[in-house]
Amino acid sequence: xxxxxxxxxxxxxxxxxxxxxxxxxxxxxxxxxxxxxxxxxxxxxxxxxxxxxxxxxxxxxxxxxxxxxxxxxxxxxxxxxxxxxxxxxxxxxxxxxxxxxxxxxxxxxxx
Amino acid sequence: xxxxxxxxxxxxxxxxxxxxxxxxxxxxxxxxxxxxxxxxxxxxxxxxxxxxxxxxxxxxxxxxxxxxxxxxxxxxxxxxxxxxxxxxxxxxxxxxxxxxxxxxxxxxxxxxxx
Numbered sequence: 159x160x161x162x163x164x165x166x167x168x169x170x171x172x173x174x175x176x177x178x179x180x181x182x183x184x185x186x187x188x189x190x191x192x193x194x195x196x197x198x199x200x201x202x203x204x205x206x207x208x209x210x211x212x213x214x215x216x217x218x219x220x221x222x223x224x225x226x227x228x229x230x231x232x233x234x235x236x237x238x239x240x241x242x243x244x245x246x247x248x249x250x251x252x253x254x255x256x257x258x259x260x261x262x263x264x265x266x267x268x269x
Numbered sequence: 270x271x272x273x274x275x276x277x278x279x280x281x282x283x284x285x286x287x288x289x290x291x292x293x294x295x296x297x298x299x300x301x302x303x304x305x306x307x308x309x310x311x312x313x314x315x316x317x318x319x320x321x322x323x324x325x326x327x328x329x330x331x332x333x334x335x336x337x338x339x340x341x342x343x344x345x346x347x348x349x350x351x352x353x354x355x356x357x358x359x360x361x362x363x364x365x366x367x368x369x370x371x372x373x374x375x376x377x378x379x380x381x382x383x
Contacts, residue, residue: 192371201359201374202312247311256302256325257361257372259311 160185162250164260171238172268179263181248182230188250191224191231192257196245205246206233238267271296273362273375281381282350290345290378294362300324301343302372303335306357318343319365350382 161184171177183191189210194202208215208222208231215222219238224231235242245264249257274293282288294301300319304312305328314327318337329335332350337343347354357379361372 190371194374199357199379201376204371204373207371253365256314256317256327257304257312258314262311 160188160250160258162248162258162260164248164263166263167261168264168266170266170268173238173240175238177233177235177238177242177265177267179233179246179248179265180230181232181250181260182228183250183258184229185250185252186226186229187252190251190253191222192249192251193220193222193233194247194249194259196247196262198245202247235265238265240267240269243267273360273373275358275360275375275378277378278376279379279381281383283383284350284352286350286382288347288350288380290347290358290360290380292343292345292360292362292375294341294343294360295364295373298362298364298373299341300363300365301337301341302361302363303329303343303345304359304361304374306359306377308356312359315345347380352382355380355382 164181192207195205196202219236221234245262248260251257276291302317303315306312315329317325321337335345357377359377360375363372
Protein backbone atom coordinates (compact mmCIF):
# COMPACT_ATOMS: atom_id res chain seq x y z
CA UNK A 159 0.00 0.00 0.00
CA UNK A 160 0.82 3.65 -0.07
CA UNK A 161 3.39 5.09 2.33
CA UNK A 162 3.96 8.81 2.75
CA UNK A 163 6.99 10.38 4.35
CA UNK A 164 7.18 14.03 5.31
CA UNK A 165 10.07 16.31 6.24
CA UNK A 166 10.90 18.16 8.33
CA UNK A 167 8.90 17.15 11.38
CA UNK A 168 9.32 20.63 12.85
CA UNK A 169 10.12 23.90 11.15
CA UNK A 170 10.68 27.34 12.60
CA UNK A 171 10.90 30.39 10.38
CA UNK A 172 10.95 34.12 10.92
CA UNK A 173 7.87 36.05 9.95
CA UNK A 174 8.12 37.04 6.33
CA UNK A 175 10.42 34.19 5.37
CA UNK A 176 9.43 31.22 3.24
CA UNK A 177 8.70 27.71 4.45
CA UNK A 178 9.03 24.52 2.46
CA UNK A 179 7.70 21.11 3.47
CA UNK A 180 8.50 18.03 1.42
CA UNK A 181 6.68 14.73 1.06
CA UNK A 182 7.48 11.52 -0.77
CA UNK A 183 5.08 8.76 -1.65
CA UNK A 184 5.60 5.17 -2.63
CA UNK A 185 2.66 4.19 -4.85
CA UNK A 186 3.12 5.46 -8.38
CA UNK A 187 -0.63 4.95 -8.95
CA UNK A 188 -1.50 7.76 -6.52
CA UNK A 189 -2.89 10.67 -8.47
CA UNK A 190 -4.18 13.18 -5.95
CA UNK A 191 -2.12 15.06 -3.36
CA UNK A 192 -3.83 17.38 -0.90
CA UNK A 193 -2.28 19.45 1.86
CA UNK A 194 -4.08 20.04 5.12
CA UNK A 195 -3.46 22.54 7.88
CA UNK A 196 -4.47 21.55 11.36
CA UNK A 197 -4.55 23.80 14.39
CA UNK A 198 -4.48 22.25 17.82
CA UNK A 199 -7.62 20.25 18.53
CA UNK A 200 -9.31 21.31 15.29
CA UNK A 201 -10.14 19.61 12.07
CA UNK A 202 -7.67 19.32 9.21
CA UNK A 203 -8.47 22.07 6.72
CA UNK A 204 -7.64 21.68 3.06
CA UNK A 205 -5.32 24.46 1.95
CA UNK A 206 -4.26 23.33 -1.51
CA UNK A 207 -4.23 20.20 -3.62
CA UNK A 208 -2.69 19.00 -6.85
CA UNK A 209 -3.51 16.25 -9.30
CA UNK A 210 -0.97 14.08 -11.02
CA UNK A 211 -1.47 15.73 -14.40
CA UNK A 212 -0.25 19.06 -13.05
CA UNK A 213 3.29 19.97 -12.02
CA UNK A 214 2.62 23.09 -10.02
CA UNK A 215 -0.30 24.96 -8.51
CA UNK A 216 -0.37 28.28 -6.73
CA UNK A 217 -2.91 30.04 -4.56
CA UNK A 218 -1.75 33.41 -3.25
CA UNK A 219 1.08 32.73 -0.78
CA UNK A 220 0.79 28.96 -1.05
CA UNK A 221 2.12 26.75 -3.83
CA UNK A 222 2.53 23.04 -4.35
CA UNK A 223 4.90 21.32 -6.75
CA UNK A 224 4.76 17.71 -7.85
CA UNK A 225 7.49 15.56 -9.36
CA UNK A 226 5.83 12.33 -10.47
CA UNK A 227 9.04 10.73 -11.62
CA UNK A 228 10.70 11.18 -8.25
CA UNK A 229 7.39 10.66 -6.43
CA UNK A 230 7.67 13.72 -4.28
CA UNK A 231 5.68 16.87 -3.77
CA UNK A 232 6.31 20.00 -1.78
CA UNK A 233 4.37 22.78 -0.09
CA UNK A 234 5.77 26.28 -0.35
CA UNK A 235 4.52 29.10 1.85
CA UNK A 236 5.89 32.56 1.12
CA UNK A 237 5.77 35.68 3.29
CA UNK A 238 4.88 33.59 6.32
CA UNK A 239 2.70 35.09 9.02
CA UNK A 240 2.17 34.05 12.65
CA UNK A 241 -1.27 32.66 11.75
CA UNK A 242 0.46 30.16 9.46
CA UNK A 243 1.72 28.39 12.60
CA UNK A 244 0.07 24.96 12.70
CA UNK A 245 0.68 21.34 11.83
CA UNK A 246 0.67 20.63 8.12
CA UNK A 247 -0.16 17.20 6.72
CA UNK A 248 0.42 16.03 3.20
CA UNK A 249 -1.51 13.10 1.82
CA UNK A 250 -1.52 10.87 -1.22
CA UNK A 251 -4.36 8.90 -2.67
CA UNK A 252 -5.97 7.43 -5.72
CA UNK A 253 -9.22 9.22 -6.55
CA UNK A 254 -12.01 8.10 -4.27
CA UNK A 255 -9.74 6.13 -1.97
CA UNK A 256 -8.79 6.91 1.59
CA UNK A 257 -6.03 9.38 2.25
CA UNK A 258 -2.66 8.18 3.48
CA UNK A 259 -1.24 11.04 5.47
CA UNK A 260 2.33 11.96 6.14
CA UNK A 261 3.34 12.22 9.82
CA UNK A 262 2.96 16.00 9.81
CA UNK A 263 5.16 19.07 10.09
CA UNK A 264 4.80 21.48 12.96
CA UNK A 265 5.44 24.94 11.56
CA UNK A 266 6.21 27.80 13.90
CA UNK A 267 6.38 31.32 12.50
CA UNK A 268 8.30 33.54 14.87
CA UNK A 269 7.34 37.25 15.02
CA UNK B 270 -21.80 26.50 3.01
CA UNK B 271 -22.86 23.41 4.93
CA UNK B 272 -20.02 21.38 6.37
CA UNK B 273 -19.59 17.93 7.81
CA UNK B 274 -21.31 17.58 11.16
CA UNK B 275 -20.18 15.23 13.87
CA UNK B 276 -21.76 14.40 17.16
CA UNK B 277 -21.05 14.36 19.94
CA UNK B 278 -18.08 16.70 20.00
CA UNK B 279 -16.78 15.25 23.23
CA UNK B 280 -17.39 11.88 24.80
CA UNK B 281 -16.10 10.37 28.01
CA UNK B 282 -16.47 6.65 28.57
CA UNK B 283 -15.19 4.02 30.95
CA UNK B 284 -13.19 0.99 29.88
CA UNK B 285 -15.31 -1.80 28.38
CA UNK B 286 -18.19 0.57 27.65
CA UNK B 287 -19.59 1.24 24.19
CA UNK B 288 -19.74 4.45 22.20
CA UNK B 289 -21.51 5.59 19.06
CA UNK B 290 -20.17 8.43 16.97
CA UNK B 291 -22.30 10.06 14.32
CA UNK B 292 -21.36 11.81 11.11
CA UNK B 293 -23.52 13.85 8.77
CA UNK B 294 -21.76 14.48 5.46
CA UNK B 295 -21.98 17.57 3.33
CA UNK B 296 -25.30 17.47 1.42
CA UNK B 297 -25.06 15.42 -1.78
CA UNK B 298 -21.76 13.88 -0.77
CA UNK B 299 -21.99 10.13 -1.20
CA UNK B 300 -18.78 8.92 0.42
CA UNK B 301 -17.86 8.97 4.09
CA UNK B 302 -14.49 8.21 5.64
CA UNK B 303 -13.59 7.67 9.27
CA UNK B 304 -10.16 8.55 10.64
CA UNK B 305 -8.63 8.15 14.07
CA UNK B 306 -6.03 10.65 15.23
CA UNK B 307 -3.99 10.01 18.36
CA UNK B 308 -2.15 12.83 20.15
CA UNK B 309 0.64 14.18 17.99
CA UNK B 310 -0.09 11.72 15.20
CA UNK B 311 -1.45 11.91 11.70
CA UNK B 312 -5.00 10.78 10.99
CA UNK B 313 -5.21 7.02 10.43
CA UNK B 314 -7.87 5.68 8.10
CA UNK B 315 -10.41 3.35 9.68
CA UNK B 316 -13.18 2.66 7.18
CA UNK B 317 -15.13 4.23 4.35
CA UNK B 318 -18.55 3.93 2.75
CA UNK B 319 -19.77 4.76 -0.71
CA UNK B 320 -23.47 4.75 -1.43
CA UNK B 321 -24.17 2.95 1.84
CA UNK B 322 -21.77 0.12 1.08
CA UNK B 323 -18.42 -0.36 2.74
CA UNK B 324 -15.87 0.69 0.17
CA UNK B 325 -12.59 0.26 1.99
CA UNK B 326 -11.26 -0.85 5.32
CA UNK B 327 -8.17 0.32 7.11
CA UNK B 328 -6.87 -0.20 10.60
CA UNK B 329 -10.26 -0.55 12.23
CA UNK B 330 -10.31 -2.91 15.22
CA UNK B 331 -12.79 -5.78 15.19
CA UNK B 332 -14.42 -4.16 18.23
CA UNK B 333 -15.51 -1.30 16.00
CA UNK B 334 -18.18 -1.38 13.33
CA UNK B 335 -19.70 1.26 11.15
CA UNK B 336 -22.43 1.76 8.64
CA UNK B 337 -23.87 4.36 6.33
CA UNK B 338 -27.59 4.92 6.26
CA UNK B 339 -30.04 5.79 3.50
CA UNK B 340 -29.67 9.50 4.26
CA UNK B 341 -25.88 9.07 3.90
CA UNK B 342 -25.12 9.76 7.53
CA UNK B 343 -22.75 7.31 9.12
CA UNK B 344 -22.27 5.90 12.58
CA UNK B 345 -19.14 4.42 14.11
CA UNK B 346 -19.92 1.95 16.86
CA UNK B 347 -17.17 1.17 19.31
CA UNK B 348 -17.47 -1.63 21.87
CA UNK B 349 -15.30 -2.91 24.71
CA UNK B 350 -13.52 0.42 24.81
CA UNK B 351 -9.88 0.44 25.78
CA UNK B 352 -7.68 3.24 27.09
CA UNK B 353 -5.87 3.28 23.75
CA UNK B 354 -9.07 4.19 21.96
CA UNK B 355 -8.82 7.69 23.39
CA UNK B 356 -8.32 9.89 20.35
CA UNK B 357 -9.90 12.39 18.00
CA UNK B 358 -12.22 10.71 15.54
CA UNK B 359 -12.77 12.55 12.31
CA UNK B 360 -15.34 11.91 9.70
CA UNK B 361 -14.74 13.23 6.20
CA UNK B 362 -17.02 13.30 3.21
CA UNK B 363 -16.53 13.60 -0.51
CA UNK B 364 -18.48 13.50 -3.72
CA UNK B 365 -17.07 10.69 -5.80
CA UNK B 366 -16.43 11.68 -9.37
CA UNK B 367 -16.85 15.32 -8.44
CA UNK B 368 -14.76 18.16 -9.76
CA UNK B 369 -12.44 18.20 -6.78
CA UNK B 370 -12.99 14.74 -5.33
CA UNK B 371 -11.36 15.90 -2.13
CA UNK B 372 -12.35 15.07 1.39
CA UNK B 373 -13.77 17.60 3.80
CA UNK B 374 -13.33 16.91 7.46
CA UNK B 375 -15.82 17.33 10.24
CA UNK B 376 -14.89 19.00 13.54
CA UNK B 377 -14.12 15.65 15.13
CA UNK B 378 -15.28 13.81 18.21
CA UNK B 379 -12.83 13.72 21.08
CA UNK B 380 -13.23 10.38 22.82
CA UNK B 381 -11.69 9.93 26.24
CA UNK B 382 -11.68 6.47 27.77
CA UNK B 383 -11.05 6.38 31.50
